[in-house]
Amino acid sequence: MxxxxxxxxxxxxxxxxxxxxxxxxxxxxxxxxxxxxxxxxxxxxxxxxxxxxxxxxxxxxxxxxxxxxxxxxxxxxxxxxxxxxxxxxxxxxxxxxxxxxxxxxxxxxxxxxxKSARWMFLTLTVENCEITELKSTIQWMNKSFIKMIQRKHFKKNNLGFVKTTEITRSKDGKAHPHFHVLLMMKSTYFKSSYLKTSDWAEIWRDCLNVSYVPVVDIRVVKNKLNGDANKSALADAVAETLKYAVKPADMTKNRDWFHELTRQVFKMRFVSTGGVLKDLFKEETTEEDLLxxxxxxxxxxxxxxxxxxxxxxxxxxxxxxxx
Ligand SMILES: [Zn+2]
Structure with missing residues (x-):
C-alpha cells in the first residue's frame, strides 16, 4: 500500500x-x-x-x-x-x-x-518639480511647514500633528511631493478660529513665499471610531497619512526616475510629529518591530x-x- x-x-x-x-x-x-x-x-x-x-x-x-x-x-x-x-x-x-x-x-x-479635540486631515502641495530638484523642494517645504506651525493661529488651535511626505510621479515625469498631515485640533478652532480651505491655502502660500496659490485640502475627520476601526473616517485619514512614501507602481514606471529618486531622498526623514502626538513614532525600525x-x-x-x-x-x- x-x-x-x-x-x-x-x-x-x-x-x-x-x-x-x-x-x-x-x-x-x-x-x-x-x-x-x-x-x-x-x-x-x-x-x-x-x-x-x-x-x-x-x-x-x-x-x-x-x-x-x-x-x-x-x-x-x-x-x-x-x-x-x-x-x-x-x-x-x-x-x-x-x-x-x-x-x-x-x-x-x-x-x-x-475629550473635545477633533481630528482634521490636511494635504499640502506645491507645483511639481523636476526629479533632480526633489531634495531641495522637500527641504523648502519642510521649512515652510515649520513656519506654518509656528504661527499664532496654529499654535493656539492645534494640540498635535503627524506629518508624512508622499511623492508621486506625474505623467510628464515630474515629481509631485506633498504632505499629509493629521491634525488634532482644539474645539475652540471650530467655534472662533475656523478657517476655510482658501484661508489654509493662503497661509501655506505665504509660508512657501510663492506667488501662485498652492493646492491645499483640509477636511474635518469624524471623531469617533463608531465601533469599527476599519470603517471610520479617522481610519481613512490615518491610512492615508501613514502609508508608503512612494507607491510601487510609481517606482517601477521609469528606471532612471526611480534611481534619481533614491539618490534625492537618501536619509531624508519623511515622518514628523508634534505636540501631544510627538513621541508616537520613530522612523527607524527593527526587524522585530516589523513582525x-x-x-x-x-x-x-x-x-x-x-x-x-x-x-x-x-x-x-x-x-x-x-x-
Ligand atoms: Zn524589505
Missing amino acids: RNIDNKNNKVKYENLSDRSEKDKPWDIHRKDCDAVSNLYFQSSEFEKYYERMEDCSGRLEFNQLMNRETGELTIKLSKAHFCRVRHCPVCQWRKSLMWKARFYKALPEIEKEY LLSEDNEDDNKEIGSVCFNWYKSKSKYRRKIE
Missing part, C-alpha cells in the same frame, strides 16, 4: 493566500519587491539594495493558533527577515502597519485626555506548532510543500 501511495504522491503545495485571508497581501507586496529590486539590480550603484531586497521576507514562519472557544485555526507571523531598504515594498508595508497599530494603541488614551508581534490578544489562542511559507518568485506566490 505504502509503495503505491508514494508513486502517486506528487509534491503538492499550499498557497499562503488560500490558507489565510489576512495574509493575502503578502504576495502582492513581495511581487512588488521583486519588481523594484530588479531596477536596483540594473545599476552597480544600487546593487547592494538589490542584494538586501533579494533576501527580504523569503521565508515566513507562522505560529498556528487555535481559538480556545471557537476552535478556529489562524496563523500569526512569528519569524521573518526584513531587508529594511527604504523603498522595499514589503518593508514599507510592514512599517505602515506598525505605525497604524501604534497610533490605534495610543488613541484611546489621547482621546480620553483631550508586529504584539498586535492582538494572545490569551484567546492556544499555540499548536508552526508552519513556514516560502516565496516562489516564478509563481509570485508564497507556498509550502505538503506531503
